[in-house]
Amino acid sequence: MxxxxxxxxxxxxxxxxxxxxxxxxxxxxxxxxxxxxxxxxxxxxxxxxxxxxxxxxxxxxxxxxxxxxxxxxxxxxxxxxxxxxxxxxxxxxxxxxxxxxxxxxELAPERVAGFVGRGYNLYDAPQVPPLREKLLSMKKGKVAVCIMGMPYKCPPAPYEASLLIHDMLERNGTRKEIEIDVYAPAPVALPVAGPEVSREVVSILERNGINFHASHKLKTVSSALEFENGATQDCDVLVGIPQHRxxxxxxxxxxxxxxxxxxxxxxxxxxxxxxxxxxxxxxxxxxxxxxxxxxxxxxxxxxxxxxxxxxxxNNRSPSAAFDGKGFCFMETGNGQAGYVDADFFAEPAPAVRLEPASRQNYEKKHDFERTRVRQWLL
Ligand SMILES: Cc1cc2nc3c(=O)[nH]c(=O)nc-3n(C[C@H](O)[C@H](O)[C@H](O)COP(=O)(O)OP(=O)(O)OC[C@H]3O[C@@H](n4cnc5c(N)ncnc54)[C@H](O)[C@@H]3O)c2cc1C
CATH class of the missing domain: 3.50.50.60 (FAD/NAD(P)-binding domain)
Incomplete structure (x- = not known):
């Protein structure tokens, strides 16, 4: 075969x-x-x-x-x-x-007019080192993290990115002069995780001085960001999570x-x-x-x-079925990560839980990557 x-x-x-x-x-x-x-x-x-x-x-x-x-x-x-x-x-x-x-x-950043050339695509690895350089060279201004469409890979990643940007700017001594805003198209931060976990995520952002704007879908990028709800916002660095197809x-x-x-x-x-x-x-x-x-x-x-x-x-009767369960480690900066546990086939509704951030979860995340790469390729 x-x-x-x-x-x-x-x-x-x-x-x-x-x-x-x-x-x-x-x-x-x-x-x-x-x-x-x-x-x-x-x-x-x-x-x-x-x-x-x-x-x-x-x-x-x-x-x-x-x-x-x-x-x-x-x-x-x-x-x-x-x-x-x-x-x-x-x-x-x-x-x-x-x-x-x-x-x-596949990623479709071109679907938002004006994004390509102006914004950094967080999900395209070669664009991340120049984004880092740009953030570290900023002395003051505004950073906008925009989720440009749904669905997108790893729903917590844009929030992790904003917390990590906060952490790097703190270490760089420039955080007080730089505003960080996250814009999401949905009415809550993590629709897949439900309103309670979404509220917890927003409160983590707020504790770190990051502004969260729900129901803001990016429409076009010109001298300012223009959203479908009519709002406009200027920004110095645009970090985008493009639409997927x-x-x-x-x-x-x-x-x-x-x-x-x-x-x-x-x-x-x-x-x-x-x-x-x-x-x-x-x-x-x-x-x-x-x-x-x-x-x-x-x-x-x-x-x-x-x-x-x-x-x-091997002529055996089928012995496996997908159970809708999964987990992930949500980084919150400062060498810490929360733990998200999900059971999407739970009845009567999917069950998602967020455990508080710890150093141990952060280390488990690194281990998660290392062990898989070793097993699959090394
Ligand atoms: C910033 C970020 C953080 C993330 N964090 C997590 C996390 O903490 N936990 C988690 O579980 N997931 C996370 N994810 C999501 C995870 O990476 C994806 O969900 C996962 O890679 C999907 O696996 P896949 O096998 O479906 O597709 P992929 O891993 O995307 O693999 C698809 C492959 O197909 C190849 N391909 C496509 N079209 C063709 C073609 N026509 N011919 C030849 N090859 C082709 C591509 O080159 C690619 O290698 C994260 C993603 C990002 C971007």
Whole structure:
């Protein structure tokens, strides 16, 4: 059997690692990604804060080969579910017995006129070191952190970024002269976490002198920021979290249902034979909400899919189902992080809890990244 995994991000790497552990070497596992290196999204925040350098943060995907997983550095240009194959720019047609789509989401900063060239895209790693330099060179003024659309990856990340900016400016001795404002399109800070956790997040921001503006969706950037509610605001440094969209190849291959890929919420199977989809490329609705776009869910789904494929190949009855549970560490600056614990399939409603910040959680976050990169690639 040949299992082809599209995307060597959080979900794709977790799936490849688990499958290799479960299947004998005569079953091929192929991972295709246009990138040559992997870096966890959360590392953007460490680069911003000065805890890590971009050039030290990337791990070559070629490390997959030494683990018995074939890595192809290529662009996936089409997916043919009827013919059970994918087309790649350089390697041509690649057939599969099972396909795992883990292509994540793409960023669309151009959707807000005037943003590109004026704002820093927090989610685009190469833009983070110049953003850090700019912030450290400021003597006074206004920093605006704008969430430009929903859904976006890692809902707490913009709040973590604003707290880390606060922390760096404090250390730099310039914080008193610099205002920090966070603008969000939704009426609460974290719609996925509910009103109570949202209030806790806003109170953490306020304790650190950061202003939070709900229901402010950025419309255009000119000499000032213009919001859809009619408000305008000037700022000196604009930090944006751009709108996200499904990768083009998913749309052009007819795999998108609405804005994202549709899957069974427990098995991650799609409507296409032997095709699974995991992580940010999917949308799993839970009432009015959807499972957040986060690595922890991509990984949990990867494990479920890998287990199902291994069970099927080994003629065992299916033994895994996605349970909607996940967690994350929310950095609050000063070497501290809170802990967010979520159960999205809880009845009668999703249950999300935020534990207070501690040094221990901060260390666990670093361990979270280190252990996964080691297991997947080193
Ligand atoms: C600042 C920040 C902080 C974050 N913090 C956390 C956190 O604390 N905890 C957490 O769980 N998550 C966090 N996340 C979110 C997390 O990084 C994503 O949710 C996760 O990476 C999604 O995994 P994925 O496998 O679905 O997609 P990705 O990891 O995005 O991987 C998709 C891969 O597909 C490849 N690809 C796409 N299209 C093509 C194509 N046509 N051909 C070839 N290759 C292609 C891409 O190059 C990419 O490598 C954070 C993200 C950011 C930006």
């Amino acid at each position: 040949r299992i082809v995994i599209l995307g060597a991000g959080f979900g794709g790497l977790a799936a490849a690692s688990m499958l290799r552990g479960q299947l004998p070497p005569d079953h091929g596992i192929v991972v295709i990604d246009r990138k040559k290196e992997f870096m966890m999204g959360l590392v953007n925040l460490w680069i911003l804060h000065g805890d890590r350098k971009l050039e030290d943060a990337q791990t070559p995907l070629a490390g997959l080969n030494a683990k018995g997983i074939e890595y192809l550095n290529d662009e996936v240009t089409a997916i043919d579910t009827g013919g059970k194959s994918v087309a790649c720019k350089s390697h041509g047609k690649i057939s599969y017995d099972y396909l795992i789509v883990a292509l994540g989401s 499904v990768p083009d190849v998913i749309k052009s291959s007819g795999l998108a249902a609405g804005d994202w890929m549709a899957v069974d919420r427990k098995t991650l199977r799609t409507n296409f034979e032997s095709v699974f989809a995991i992580g940010d490329v999917t949308e799993i609705k839970v009432g009015q909400l959807a499972i957040p776009k986060a690595g922890i869910f991509a990984e949990a789904q990867a494990k479920v899919v890998a287990q199902q494929i291994a069970d099927e190949i």
